[in-house]
Amino acid sequence: MPDYQAILEEIHAKVVAERPEGRVASYIPGLAKIHPDLFGMHLLTAEGEEFSVGDSDETFSIQSITKVLLISMVLSTQGRKIWSRVGVEPSGDPFNSLVQLEHERGIPRNPFINSGALVVCDFLMSLYDDPLSEFLNFVRRISGVPDISFDRFVAKSERKVAYRNLAMLNFMKDFGNIHNDIIAVIDFYCAVCSIRMSCGELARTFALFMNHGKLGNGEQILSVRRAKRINALMLTCGFYDESGEFAFRVGLPGKSGVGGGIAAVNPGKYSVAVWSPPLNEKGNSAAGCLALELLTDITGTSIF
Ligand code: GLU
Numbered sequence: 001m002p003d004y005q006a007i008l009e010e011i012h013a014k015v016v017a018e019r020p021e022g023r024v025a026s027y028i029p030g031l032a033k034i035h036p037d038l039f040g041m042h043l044l045t046a047e048g049e050e051f052s053v054g055d056s057d058e059t060f061s062i063q064s065i066t067k068v069l070l071i072s073m074v075l076s077t078q079g080r081k082i083w084s085r086v087g088v089e090p091s092g093d094p095f096n097s098l099v100q101l102e103h104e105r106g107i108p109r110n111p112f113i114n115s116g117a118l119v120v121c122d123f124l125m126s127l128y129d130d131p132l133s134e135f136l137n138f139v140r141r142i143s144g145v146p147d148i149s150f151d152r153f154v155a156k157s158e159r160k161v162a163y164r165n166l167a168m169l170n171f172m173k174d175f176g177n178i179h180n181d182i183i184a185v186i187d188f189y190c191a192v193c194s195i196r197m198s199c200g201e202l203a204r205t206f207a208l209f210m211n212h213g214k215l216g217n218g219e220q221i222l223s224v225r226r227a228k229r230i231n232a233l234m235l236t237c238g239f240y241d242e243s244g245e246f247a248f249r250v251g252l253p254g255k256s257g258v259g260g261g262i263a264a265v266n267p268g269k270y271s272v273a274v275w276s277p278p279l280n281e282k283g284n285s286a287a288g289c290l291a292l293e294l295l296t297d298i299t300g301t302s303i304f
Contacts, residue, residue, distance in 0.1 A: 106175025251302025
């Protein structure tokens with residue numbers, strides 16, 4: 001096995017020296033105040049060994065990484081009905097784009113762009129009386145962390161300026177693809193995006209996708225087939241209109257969030273999470289992308 005601890009330290013030193021250019025997300029006021037120099041990385045192997053560097057124990061807003069957990073919850077319960085309401089193709093557009101929705105009659109391209117995740121939220125809302133508690137319990141079960149919760153301040157601050165996501169909801173409601181009250185859907189969405197986790201917690205949560213749908217205790221949460229599909233979606237759609245570039249440079253299924261986090265897996269080998277708040281122009285953590293590129297280059301462990 002590679003000496004992952006030494007490799008993470010080497011990556012940390014290189015990222016600090018290179019300081020790739022980026023800006024902390026400011027369109028959600030609650031995210032704007034985060035210190036740009038924070039950096040953490042945590043890697044968990046399939047054998048259960050854990051390695052970390054930097055601020056890997058600090059919790060941060062996972063934002064869009066939550067979208068992987070939302071679709072996982074749907075697939076772990078209701079399964080395939082969701083696919084008549086959201087597609088599985090990369091969008092090639094920014095995460096908050098409205099343009100494709102009109103052409104495609106209110107059916108979002110995939111569950112990892114905002115419109116797609118809003119439909120998945122709506123789907124969960126039709127299943128449960130208290131979808132937020134159900135979802136938090138699902139995340140607690142997968143992560144093994146009983147007190148995972150969301151940041152009310154960040155949720156409120158996103159909710160205040162959620163004009164574009166509300167526009168998408170209105171649009172999709174008009175096409176008949178949102179079944180619940182749009183205000184209730186946006187409140188649920190903003191809460192689940194503001195869940196806080198550390199790199200360690202995130203890497204342990206994503207072990208589900210490294211382990212082909214199985215938890216550490218052997219419980220099969222997702223079938224092998226569904227876990228495969230989620231990994232395929234992460235590879236093709238996990239980084240918005242930079243998904244091709246991420247596959248090209250890093251070569252791992254993964255998902256980013258505008259809080260600066262990225263979770264990625266090499267199925268059967270490791271689960272890794274990295275966090276650095278400044279984002280590149282596509283909305284992905286600039287140092288996070290570099291760190292994962294260095295990881296797969298140094299260890300020769302992309303999936304390709
Ligand atoms: N909550 C964010 C939004 O809807 C998520 C975006 C992201 O992390 O990419 O804008």
